[in-house]
Amino acid sequence: MKFEAVTIKDIAKALGLSTSTVSRALRDSYEISPETKKLVLEYAEKINYHPNPIALSLKERRSRSIGVIVCEIANSFFSQTINGIESIAYNNGYNVIIAQSRESFEREVLNLQNLTSRSIDGLIISVSTETTDFSYLKELHQKGFPIVFFDRIVDEIDTHKVIADNYKGAYEATVHLINAGYRRIAAISNPALLSITRERLAGYKAALTDHGIEVNDSLIKYCQHGGMIVSEVEEAVKELFSLPQRPDAIFASADKLTTGCLRILKARGLSVPGDIGLIGFSNTDLTELLDPPLSIIKQPAFEMGEVATNLLLQLIESKRPVTQFETKVLSTELLIRGSTKKKTTKKVSESVGQ
């Protein structure tokens, strides 16, 4: 037995009115007599009437819901972002539909197709590590569909974007490592084409260069699946450790890579920063209580979600086509915990060099 939904028709029938009268009464239209209004409203209340949002959507050609696609919900950075998104959406009467790409392009496109075609009014997305073909998104955008990118953005599509100051965050973190005495600083990152990878590696490289350290490409490793596959991080670390000159520190350019590295180093019995320096982007909980304490670059995830959603709603609700788009860049936070000074004792001895 299906739960029978109460409709305007039911009210109309029960009260001997027409559906339009009921509809107008419910919407408190000025052209309905106070008595009728009262009658309708009270009866609606009594039988617990709620308008069918789907019928409304069909009529108004809007669903009052927004889609969110991220690689993984169970990643602190993204779940914090979604928290911010939900927060703004809730305040504005929008639902949030989430989908995960799991760093798969195919899945991303399927989710996109599923969500689009009018079941959502707009999209907030951080593209997957695998995504290099943006034609689907581009088409969507050209049709006038509201899209806001965050975190992993797409340069070639001109719309609102929200990112952290990746360049600066990476720069500062690398400088911090340099100041702590490290010289052979490796980088473990996502695929090279990803916006965050480019921005963060640029900051990393600039910091090295500005301090007279030559950029060494063999010290830069890319994880094609963004650390979704543990073994690829292991592989990256392994490769770094089998170099003729081992790196004395690692800069990890994404949440999953940072914690991944940490686990692997720990498993190898290495202490941070005792045996090897480590700093990375991370929004993971409890990093401040880690053993060893971990210094991180933290993104304002919640705020990023809020900002992205506000921009999206602006796009959705604007009457005329928006042509002026903005890219919001939010500051990262460099959290230094414990001493990151490089140990100068035997163990790692003079790796130095420069």
Place this chain on the structure above:
Amino acid sequence: MKFEAVTIKDIAKALGLSTSTVSRALRDSYEISPETKKLVLEYAEKINYHPNPIALSLKERRSRSIGVIVCEIANSFFSQTINGIESIAYNNGYNVIIAQSRESFEREVLNLQNLTSRSIDGLIISVSTETTDFSYLKELHQKGFPIVFFDRIVDEIDTHKVIADNYKGAYEATVHLINAGYRRIAAISNPALLSITRERLAGYKAALTDHGIEVNDSLIKYCQHGGMIVSEVEEAVKELFSLPQRPDAIFASADKLTTGCLRILKARGLSVPGDIGLIGFSNTDLTELLDPPLSIIKQPAFEMGEVATNLLLQLIESKRPVTQFETKVLSTELLIRGSTKKKTTKKVSESVGQ
């Protein structure tokens, strides 16, 4: 300029056919000639036609989306659960709409009202710490609306439920503390009425009793907002520490309380388990790398999400009303890290055996 959606009507007009013919051709109906089918299909492909899911929903009286209400997305346990939910939903062509109660009853009800009334086909929910009035959910359930509870369930509503073996998890953890030498074991938990609180405290108490330790109610603290407000956990710890006889260990009965306690103890300069024992439910990342290493009771969050979703879909898609409901109880995992033996010496000194 709004992105004009392609409809069946457009295809019909362009091809000089009726909408019904087009509709049938698209659905590959047997009563359409191969040529017409081919014509329609090719044209549809060409202009990138996609059926409007909202119109479909209206017609079929189903939205192919499920609602999820949890207190907080950015909580590892819940984000892992949502991961599992999304996983199954995706495989079955369902969308996932998430909403957060933020442990507020008001918000929970508002979200419920918003989601229900036919914009979702079913609901997966873990109620807020504030919720004591289940009438809204009960009404919904009586109307035949598919609901699956997980984690924080509602006993008085008879439907599918998915929980971890809270009793056993708590029992084992408490036994572990006892075996490690602790005797005055405090408990910090959510509000007393919450299902998980009852189950976990029951396990905790049974463990004490079974080992000849009297249950001391002054050692049991309740956090009304489930640790959403940091100060309430602080207050609980403070009260425990101002007791004439300080507890020598704490059992924290929820994710947020476990990490909350840990932070507070750390801030007080106490080491775990050196100065005070601590074990709690937790699905937070990196607990194994903490300083001090933290032993936890881990719930199979992802699996819980999967199971809950499968049950919900079963409910949604069953032709006749379901009357036989089941409660799935999944095993927790007790993860012992480092030595949890109680220190018997003065300061911290020799950290003892094993």
Place this chain on the structure above:
DNA sequence: TTGTATGCGTTATCAG
């Protein structure tokens, strides 16, 4: 002030 008719996009029923 209220009722009638129409349309949002789709499919099902009934004619042809």
Place this chain on the structure above:
DNA sequence: CTGATAACGCATACAA
């Protein structure tokens, strides 16, 4: 094999 029509629930332009 194909087309016209009604219906899903609602809102609104147009009548009355």
